[in-house]
Amino acid sequence: MNPILPLSEFIPDVEAHQFLDGRLYLYGSMDICGEDRWCSKQYKVFSTDDMKHWTDHGISFSTDQQGMGVFAGSILYAPDCIEKNGKYYLYFCTAVLNGKGLANGEGMAVSDNPWGRFKEVRPIPLANEDAIDPAIFIDDDGAAYLYWGQFRLRGARLKENMREIDEATLNTNIINEDSHGFHEGSSMRKRGDTYYLVYADDSSGAPTRLSYAMGKSPLGPFEQKGIIIDNIGCDPSVWNNHGSIAEFNGQWYVFYHRQTHNSKFSRRVCVEPITFQEDGSINRVEMTTQGIDGPLQPEMKMDAGRACQLSMNAFIQRDGKDEYIQAVTDGDSAIYKYYAFDGAQSSFTAIVRGAKRNSQIEIRLDHIAGELLGVCQIPPAQNPEQWTEVSCKIKKANGKHGLCLVFRGSGKDLFQIQKFWFYQ
Missing domain, CATH: 2.115.10.20 (Glycosyl hydrolase domain; family 43)
Structure with a gap:
């Protein structure tokens, strides 16, 4: 990975x-x-x-x-x-x-x-x-x-x-x-x-x-x-x-x-x-999270910092042992390629901190305009330094897909996200 x-x-x-x-x-x-x-x-x-x-x-x-x-x-x-x-x-x-x-x-x-x-x-x-x-x-x-x-x-x-x-x-x-x-x-x-x-x-x-x-x-x-x-x-x-x-x-x-x-x-x-073509030329490849490992399993706890693509303002940060995505603004996204969904996953959990106001994570397939599986609500943090779990129900998905997390809210620096995973 x-x-x-x-x-x-x-x-x-x-x-x-x-x-x-x-x-x-x-x-x-x-x-x-x-x-x-x-x-x-x-x-x-x-x-x-x-x-x-x-x-x-x-x-x-x-x-x-x-x-x-x-x-x-x-x-x-x-x-x-x-x-x-x-x-x-x-x-x-x-x-x-x-x-x-x-x-x-x-x-x-x-x-x-x-x-x-x-x-x-x-x-x-x-x-x-x-x-x-x-x-x-x-x-x-x-x-x-x-x-x-x-x-x-x-x-x-x-x-x-x-x-x-x-x-x-x-x-x-x-x-x-x-x-x-x-x-x-x-x-x-x-x-x-x-x-x-x-x-x-x-x-x-x-x-x-x-x-x-x-x-x-x-x-x-x-x-x-x-x-x-x-x-x-x-x-x-x-x-x-x-x-x-x-x-x-x-x-x-x-x-x-x-x-x-x-x-x-x-x-x-x-x-x-x-891979190579018959004439020796190399086929272009894209950045992925999975790398050589094959499609990702939804139940695994994914480090948010393993995003293969980030849009707009969001970036990967590391302080000590903590790895996370920060500086997220409304409409920013993080993409993870590729997941193997089998129709069994019905819920999504993320570990977040530092939310200053009500925010959301949209869980979408493939890209920022892809099929919406669910929306995870993030309330204002009582302790901005404490990591907290937030969860939501999602529509079930099947097949190999990229996962796009779209961040929503007003203002800048909405929250930080450390890990996430799916479960039944």
């Missing part, structure tokens, strides 16, 4: 790789919940053997660790990692923090295992101080390729030491913003004899799309093909997207992130299964 990691974890910019032990590993940046900036000084690694249960391997790398050299104290932007000959090579980039650190730093570090810690830090000549967001790819013949860049993607073959670029192979304009909508965040994969270049696409005005291009060589040329997923609508202030595609046990997935906190920041990784 999306987001795929515990709701206390804010891991964006994810690259996913299945390694020698058969597990799928996630490498991403690490946002600090509620802060008004991207990323932090640390990376974490997570892994799974079933795409449902995730192991937190803890801090894998930090610019506060010993041996960081010119990168010491910098903010760590998006990373990538690859295995070669039993070693794991982490590629990272840095940004300035409070005037300290290396802007657009590009470096690498090594570990004997996929989760680190990664050490033996080295800058990468020609890429270091050039641009952000490294991506690493090893072809079928064992040749390794490094990609990096913003607005204009650079790429080159690496020498056998995995930290030096073969300058003769350097391509400083693989794709660019004008011709491909390339903003940043490249990621390379191969399927059959086709190379897939995934990237954040700003053609719509903001880089909320993960788009892809296809080619027959790791350094291009690449033909722009389409959009895999767009995270527009996940938060009122949504700005960027960054992720990857990966095959795990025969199924392909797209990993992407969503914003929270009515900000460009506090981002969390999500995943959707993807």
Whole structure:
């Protein structure tokens, strides 16, 4: 279910790789919940053997660790990692923090295992101080390729030491913003004899799309093909997207992130299964709450913060252990896709707090104008800090549907909603 990691974890910019032990590993940046900036000084690694249960391997790398050299104290932007000959090579980039650190730093570090810690830090000549967001790819013949860049993607073959670029192979304009909508965040994969270049696409005005291009060589040329997923609508202030595609046990997935906190920041990784057409093109997918898990069961207690779409003013907030939707105004909505209704559910309950006046939750199928199942009344709160259950009867529904909660009332900040569920 999306987001795929515990709701206390804010891991964006994810690259996913299945390694020698058969597990799928996630490498991403690490946002600090509620802060008004991207990323932090640390990376974490997570892994799974079933795409449902995730192991937190803890801090894998930090610019506060010993041996960081010119990168010491910098903010760590998006990373990538690859295995070669039993070693794991982490590629990272840095940004300035409070005037300290290396802007657009590009470096690498090594570990004997996929989760680190990664050490033996080295800058990468020609890429270091050039641009952000490294991506690493090893072809079928064992040749390794490094990609990096913003607005204009650079790429080159690496020498056998995995930290030096073969300058003769350097391509400083693989794709660019004008011709491909390339903003940043490249990621390379191969399927059959086709190379897939995934990237954040700003053609719509903001880089909320993960788009892809296809080619027959790791350094291009690449033909722009389409959009895999767009995270527009996940938060009122949504700005960027960054992720990857990966095959795990025969199924392909797209990993992407969503914003929270009515900000460009506090981002969390999500995943959707993807499929391919006969010509190799990728079918576009939508954001869902269910992710890879199949339709949701109505009786489960749903965290309101797992909404896959929010409209207007409402946004996901987290204070301590409390996760909720706040700042709801008349007509705002939260959508959860998809539920499997079986005609047995006759009631709806939500946990809310902070209602200043009489308000309502409309329970609708699919969208804001969809079939109305019921209306849950929310009276003014006697204690604005106390979570309270409110319930109502609903019409019974059948089949697979999105669930749209529409919030009604006068004024702003009507109430906060933490959880909800259906029952017989």
